[in-house]
Amino acid sequence: MNQTTHRLALDDPQALDEAVRVLAAGDLVAVPTETVYGLCGDATNGRAVAGIFDAKGRPSFNPLICHVASLAMAQRLAVFSPEALILAERFWPGPLTLVLPVRAGAGLHPLVVAGLPTVALRMPRGPLPEIAGRMDRPIAAPSANRSGRVSPTTAEHVLRTLDGRIALVLDGGPTAHGLESTIVGFDADGPVLLRPGPVVAADLSEVLGRAVGERKEGSALSAPGQLSSHYAPHGTVRLDAERPLSGECWIGFGPDPAEITDAAAATNLSPRGDLREAAAHLFAALSRFDGPDFPRIAVAPIPREGLGVAINDRLKRAAAAR
Template sequence: MMHYKKAGHLSWFFFEKGLRKMKTKLFHSENLEEASHYLKAGELVAFPTETVYGLGAIASDDAAVKKVYQVKGRPSDNPLIVHVASDDIASYVAEVSPMAKKLMRAYWPGPLTLIFNVKPDIFAPSVTGNQTTVALRMPDQPMTLQLIKEAGFPLVGPSANTSGKPSPTKPEHVLHDLEGKIVGVVDGGETNIGVESTVLDLTDSRGPIILRPGAITREQIQIVIDQKVWMNHEVSQKNQEGAPKAPGMKYIHYSPEQPVVLIKSDWQGKIKELLQKNKRIGILASDEKIAELTEKSELSVYSLGSIKEPMLASKKLYAGLRYFDGQDVDIILAEVYPKEGIGIAVMNRLEKAATTIYPE
C-alpha cells in the first residue's frame, strides 16, 4: 500500500487495489473552518440539517459534485438540492417571484426546498442534471449555515448514505455507509425531523406542485401563498420517464437489507403465517401496535413512538429501518400511518421502501 499526501497538508489518502480510501474524521463547531478547507479543495464533507445528513460539495465544482454521485452510487440524472446560507438567492436564479419571497419568509430556514429556473453557468452542470431548473433550500441548522458561509459558496447536499438505502439521521449512520470514502462528517447529533424536505416546484405553468412531501404540508403552503397547491400524483407529468426534477421521484429509495411489508390489517394473521414458515420477523410500528401483538416475545421490535405523535415517527423512521440491518431478521412488517400532515411524508417514504402491501 502506498501513501499520498495531498498538497496543502489537508488529508492523507490511501491507495489500495486502485481504490482511494481516506480517514474519515468528525468535525465540530470549533473546527468548521477546517471542514470548509476540505470542501474548497474539492473534497466531500457530510453535514447535519434538521431533516437528514447531507453529503456536501461546493456546488460550482463539477468534479467534486460528480464525486458525490460516485460515492453514493447515485444515478447521474437525479438532480441535487443546493443548500444556501441566506435567502439572498437572486444571483443564482432567473427570477425570485413574489410567491417565492413569501415562502422563504415563512419557511426559511426550514425543511422547504423550492425549484427555480436557474441562471446559466452558476452551478456545475451535474448539479441540475443538465436541466434548466435548480432546487434550493436554506437548512435550519446553525453549524451547517456557518459551514456554507465558511466555504464561500452554496453546497449540494443529497442524503449522506449509499443511494437507495435509508437516509442518515445520525453521524454514525453516515459513517456506516461512507467511512473511508469521504473526508469527514460535521457532528450535529440526531436530526430533529428525520425525513427529507418538502420539494415545491415553482416553475410549472399549471401552478406550484409538491414533488416530494415533507414536514411542510400542502395546507401550510396554501395558507402562505393563498392559492391552490398540487401534489405530484394529481397532475400529469410529461417527462415521467425522463430526468426527474427533484430527488426521490424516480428511483427506489429508503430500503433496508430485508424486504419491508406494509400491514394495513390482520397483523396477527400475517405474523402467524410467517412464524409457521420459520421467518424471523422485525416489527416497525407505534407503541400502541406493538402492545397489541401477543407474540412480541418472538419478534424483533422497533417503536416509532405513539401513533398520536406522527412527528416522532418521522424522526425515528430511518433509524428504525437501519436498526433491522443489525438484527437477525428475515422480513420487516411496518405499520401504515394516516396520510395526514407529516404522516403523508412518512407514508411516502415507507411506500418507497416497501416490497409489498398486506393484504393486497
Template sequence: MIMDVAANPHRAISVAVDALKKGEVIAVPTETVYGLAADATNESAVSRIFEVKRRPSFNPLICHCSDIEMVSTYAVLDPVSLRLAEAFWPGPMTLVLEANPSCRLPSRTTAGLNTVAIRIPDGFSRDLIRSFGIPLAAPSANISGKVSATTAQHVRDDFGDEVPIILDGGQTKIGVESTILTVRNGGIELLRPGGLPVELIERVARLPLTFREVPGTVVAPGMLTSHYAPRACVRLDAVEVMRGEVLLKVGGVFVSGEGECARVFDLSPNGSLAEVAANLYATLKEADELGVSTIAVVTIPNSGLGLAINDRLRRAAAPRSLTPAEVALGESRSA
C-alpha cells in the same frame, strides 16, 4: 474522521471550509438528514458526490444556500416562490426554480436541466455555507436508494473512509428529507413530501398543492420509485406480524402476533408523527441489522408529517433492482 460540531463549531467550520476549497466531499448535519456536501460550482467535486454515493447521473442535486441573496445568484424567484421562501427559509423546504441564465452551476449539479433545486437549511450547515460563500450540493449521506443517515455513525457505516470528514451534529431533528415544491402556472406542485407539512404550505401560500404522481423526468431528488430501502423487504399496513418478522408500530397499540415476532419497535409511544419521522430511518437501519427478511409496518395516518413518512415507506417497500455496487458484491461472493 468524525468531528464533534458542538465541541468546537468554529474549528469544525474551518476544517470543513478548507476541505471544500480543495474539492473534497464531506458529510454535514442538517435539520433534516445528513448530507454529502461539496462545492456546487466545482464540477469535479460534484462528480465525486455521484461516485461516492453511487447516484444515477440523471438525478439532480439540491443546492444549499445561506440566504435569499445567494439563492438569487443562481435561480429566479418568481413572486409565489419568493413568498414561500420568506415564510419557510431557513427550513425543510426545497424549491425547484428556473436557473439564473448567468449562473455557472455545472450540468452535473442540475442533471442538465434548466432548473435548479435550492434550499436554505437551518443551523450549523447554514453557518458553514455562509463561511464558505458558495452553495453546497448536498444529497443525503447514504448509498443511493438506501436508508438515509440521521447520525454521523450512519454515514460512517455506509461509506467508511470514502468520506474523510464527517461533521457530527448529533441525531437530526426532523429525520426525513425536505419537502420539494415547484411553482407552475401560478400553482404549487408537490414533487416530494417532506419535513414541511403540506397543510402549512397551503395555509401560508393561500394556494392548493397538486401532487405529481405521473412518472416522467426526474426533476428533483426522491422521485425514484424505489428509494430509502433497507435490505429487508418492507410490508405496509400490517394488522398482524408473522414469526421472524420485525414490527414497526406507533402509539403503543397491540398488534396480533407481536409476542412471537423477532422484535417490536414503537416509533412513537404517544403517537407523535414528528417523533415517528425523527425515528424512522434509524429504526429501519436497526431493524435491518437483525438480519430478518421482512419488516412489517402498521398504517401511519396520512396527514401532516404522515404524508412524508408514508411516501418514504412506500418507496422503501417498492420492488427494487440491484445497484451496480450490489451486483458487483454478489458477483464477488459467488466467485
C-alpha cells in the same frame, strides 16, 4: 474510493474551519441539518460533484439539492417567482426545498442539475449556511448515504455506508426532524408539491392563500428523491401490517398488537401515535433493521394525514420492488 474518514464533534472549535478546508479542496463532508445528514460538496466544482455521485453510487439523472447561505445567494442561482419568494421568506431557514429556473451564469456544475433547466435550492438550519457563507458558494448536499439506502439521522448512520468514501463527518448528534425536506416546484398553474416532508401542504396553502398541486404519478424526474425505489433497507418491507408474522421484524406506530412477541425484533416509531415523533424516528428504525440478519420487515399502518403523508411516501419507496 478508499480514504480515511475523520469524525469531528460539531461543537469542536475547529469543526467548521476543517469542513471549509476539506470542501475548498474538492473533497466531501457529511454535515447534519435539521432533517438528515447531508453529503456536502462544492456545487461549482466538478470534481466534488462527481465525487458525490461516486460516493453515493447515485444515478446521474437524479439532481442534487444546493444549499445556500442566504436568500441573496439563492437569487444569484435561480429566478424566483413572487410565490417562490413568499415561501422562501416564510420557511427559510428550514426544511423546504424550492425547484426554480436556473439563472444564466449561475456557475453550478452541470451534474448538479442533471440536465434540467431548474435547480433545487434550500437554506437549512444548522451549520451548512455558515459553511456556504464562508466559501461564498452553494453546497450540493443529498442525504449522506449510499443511493437508495436509508437516509442517515446520526453520524453512525453516515459511516455505515460511507466510511472510507468521504473525508470528514461532523457529528451533531441525532437530527431534529429525521425526514428530508419538503420539495415544491412550479408549473404553469402554480406551486406543485414534488415531495412531501416536514412542511406540510396545509402550511404551504395557508401562506400562499391557495391550494398547492400534486406531482402526477409517473411524470419525469424534476427534483431529488423521486425514484420509485429509495430509502430501502436490506430486507423486504411489508406495509400497513396489522401484526408481525413469525420471523418478521416489527416497526410499530401507536399501541403494539399482542402478537409482537412473534417478531424477530421490534421497535415503535411512536407508541402514543404522534406523527412528529414517528417522522423523527423513521430512518433510525429502518436503519436498525438494515442488514442480512433482518430479511423481512413489517410496518404498522401510519395515518395518511399531515406528516403521515411524507412518512408513507418514504415507506412506499422503501417497500418498492428493486
